[in-house]
Amino acid sequence: MKLAAHEVRCGYGAQDVLRGVSLELREGELYGLVGPNGAGKSTLLRCLYGAQPLSGGEVVLGERPLPRWGRRAIARVLGVVPQRSNPAFPVAVRHFVGMGRFAREPLLGGPTREDERAVDACLAELGLVALADRAVDELSGGEFRRVLIAQALAQEPAVLLFDEPVQQLDLKHQLEVMEFARAFARRAGASALIVLHDLGLAARYCDRLGVLHAGHLVAEGPPDATLTVELLRRVWGVEASLERSPATGALHVVPLREARDA
Amino acid sequence: MPLRRRAPLLALGLAVVLAALVVSLGVGVIDVPFGEVLAILGGRDDGASLHRTLVLDMRLPRAVGALTVGAALGAAGVLLQALLRDALASPTIIGTAQASGFGRVLGVFVGLGYAGSVGLSFVMALAGTLLVLATSRSRRGFPAQTVLLTGVNVGMLFAALIGLLQYLSRDEGQLSRMVLMLLGGLWQVTWAPLAWIAPLAAVLVAAALLLARHLDLLSLGEEDARRLGQHTQSVGTLVLVLACALTSLAVSIAGVIAFVGLVVPHAARRLVGPVHAALLPASALLGGLLVLATDCVARTAAQPNELPLGVLTSLIGVPCFLAVLHSMARKGAAR
Numbered sequence A: 001m002k003l004a005a006h007e008v009r010c011g012y013g014a015q016d017v018l019r020g021v022s023l024e025l026r027e028g029e030l031y032g033l034v035g036p037n038g039a040g041k042s043t044l045l046r047c048l049y050g051a052q053p054l055s056g057g058e059v060v061l062g063e064r065p066l067p068r069w070g071r072r073a074i075a076r077v078l079g080v081v082p083q084r085s086n087p088a089f090p091v092a093v094r095h096f097v098g099m100g101r102f103a104r105e106p107l108l109g110g111p112t113r114e115d116e117r118a119v120d121a122c123l124a125e126l127g128l129v130a131l132a133d134r135a136v137d138e139l140s141g142g143e144f145r146r147v148l149i150a151q152a153l154a155q156e157p158a159v160l161l162f163d164e165p166v167q168q169l170d171l172k173h174q175l176e177v178m179e180f181a182r183a184f185a186r187r188a189g190a191s192a193l194i195v196l197h198d199l200g201l202a203a204r205y206c207d208r209l210g211v212l213h214a215g216h217l218v219a220e221g222p223p224d225a226t227l228t229v230e231l232l233r234r235v236w237g238v239e240a241s242l243e244r245s246p247a248t249g250a251l252h253v254v255p256l257r258e259a260r261d262a
Numbered sequence B: 001m002p003l004r005r006r007a008p009l010l011a012l013g014l015a016v017v018l019a020a021l022v023v024s025l026g027v028g029v030i031d032v033p034f035g036e037v038l039a040i041l042g043g044r045d046d047g048a049s050l051h052r053t054l055v056l057d058m059r060l061p062r063a064v065g066a067l068t069v070g071a072a073l074g075a076a077g078v079l080l081q082a083l084l085r086d087a088l089a090s091p092t093i094i095g096t097a098q099a100s101g102f103g104r105v106l107g108v109f110v111g112l113g114y115a116g117s118v119g120l121s122f123v124m125a126l127a128g129t130l131l132v133l134a135t136s137r138s139r140r141g142f143p144a145q146t147v148l149l150t151g152v153n154v155g156m157l158f159a160a161l162i163g164l165l166q167y168l169s170r171d172e173g174q175l176s177r178m179v180l181m182l183l184g185g186l187w188q189v190t191w192a193p194l195a196w197i198a199p200l201a202a203v204l205v206a207a208a209l210l211l212a213r214h215l216d217l218l219s220l221g222e223e224d225a226r227r228l229g230q231h232t233q234s235v236g237t238l239v240l241v242l243a244c245a246l247t248s249l250a251v252s253i254a255g256v257i258a259f260v261g262l263v264v265p266h267a268a269r270r271l272v273g274p275v276h277a278a279l280l281p282a283s284a285l286l287g288g289l290l291v292l293a294t295d296c297v298a299r300t301a302a303q304p305n306e307l308p309l310g311v312l313t314s315l316i317g318v319p320c321f322l323a324v325l326h327s328m329a330r331k332g333a334a335r
Helices: A041-048 A071-077 A093-104 A113-125 A141-154 A171-185 A199-205 A229-236 B003-026 B034-041 B050-084 B096-109 B114-136 B144-168 B172-183 B191-210 B212-218 B222-227 B232-254 B260-272 B276-300 B309-334
Strands: A003-012 A015-025 A030-034 A056-061 A078-081 A159-163 A191-195 A208-213 A216-221 A238-244 A251-258
Touching: A003 A041, A015 A041, A015 A056, A015 A191, A015 A216, A030 A041, A030 A171, A030 A199, A041 A159, A041 A191, A071 A078, A071 A093, A078 A141, A093 A113, A093 A141, A093 B212, A113 A141, A141 A171, A159 A171, A171 A191, A171 A199, A199 A251, A208 A229, A216 A229, A229 A238, A229 A251, B003 B034, B003 B050, B003 B276, B034 B050, B050 B191, B050 B212, B050 B232, B050 B260, B050 B276, B096 B114, B096 B144, B096 B172, B096 B232, B114 B144, B114 B191, B114 B232, B144 B172, B191 B212, B191 B232, B191 B276, B212 B222, B212 B232, B212 B276, B222 B232, B260 B276, B260 B309, B276 B309
Parallel strands: A030 A191, A030 A208, A078 A159, A159 A191
Antiparallel strands: A003 A015, A003 A056, A208 A216, A238 A251
């Protein structure tokens, strides 16, 4: 399913965080949203699933603008993996993942057998079967990230949005999450958008990158064509060398020093 | 947890409560053997004994009142804790019960009938709780410290208003009715109001149970709940109204009984876990059981006198609450 932002503007108070951003997430692709701290990446992500009121422009999911979808209907096609989640009471992993089924359960009946089977499948897919009965507050960072992904997957979405999913994960878990995101985007009718800080991972895994800088989308396209020394200087304010990794064939960014005039 | 897996646990809980009911009907200044209690309840006795009057007209309404009050407060505590995402929330902590007590007394002061005072008590419970929520709401929900401090203050406000009404009352009879009403006890319970309050409370608890899954989502936090498809605003409002209605029914029967709404959800969470489809019925049953048992002690411990129920629940509740706080503080330190 298609997800598109048209001239999205959004601000906290008077200061605009997004100043007219347009992008389109196409079926089958993994889209990486990158940019320096404070560029508006997380805000844009929140706009894309209706968590943030817009001050201008619109977000279109499928054929309809987001406000014309009900909240339950959105949750059935669009899943979000947030940076963090703090359940007030330490529920078991199985139950926490099961709450991803909410929008597909009967409104007042709670989960059915079908929902339970779907949860089992998600637990298996993310390798969480052994942890299913553990309380969510006893997990490591990497484990809890997998639980958050499993919860979003339980929604059976066509579109998945990831908000900095590899932050604070070790190398192995970073690869795990990126592999999952790419595999998800390759499913029939699916697509995924991922907010990343690590440009190397972004260049290696994403089909297209969007570079957000001070509320504007300043560059967009395939990683090889998008990431340039000039862009890194202008947007991130660093002198960097771009090298191609012989092992992966992907661009690798080596930051050298702060640029004199950012 | 689906119903088929909850059913045995629920049945066990109900059985325990029923057994406690029979025991409570038998004990008192005059003990009635349990066999006879069962015979009286089943209509198999001679039909005119002193014991029959004692069991059916004096002890049964009181026991039903105790179960109603306990179940209502236990459920209200669970609802408020899910809404505020805070295990320390309860009707007395955040001022709902005091506001409700003020409404009840105000009803007496202005000369409303029983049902009218109950209605006013509900309105005040809602007003007081909304005041707390509106004051403490931040962009990210309800910060626990702010809610608790605001709640304590609003509770004091309504306690002061109750004092003002009592001061303004010119009529000795009215004054003594106000004081007794809020002392926290079940000795004045009669069938007439109970006949509609108990079923109404049962309906409200059942309605809350229908929302069990929504309570699970709500306690994830507003942001997460919305992301997963919940209309948090309307569900939150509904949960608030249910909690206030249950609190005002309990206060109308027995005055302000502290700590049941706080301690019972905690105990129930230890027994059956945090999933609301199990937690809510467990809290209602456990709350009923606790108030019934405490009232039995209140009636019998200092015969022929009676201890105030509200005082007893506080004597039990305060140490439990302190234990909870202590364990939370230690957990916090470990993190």
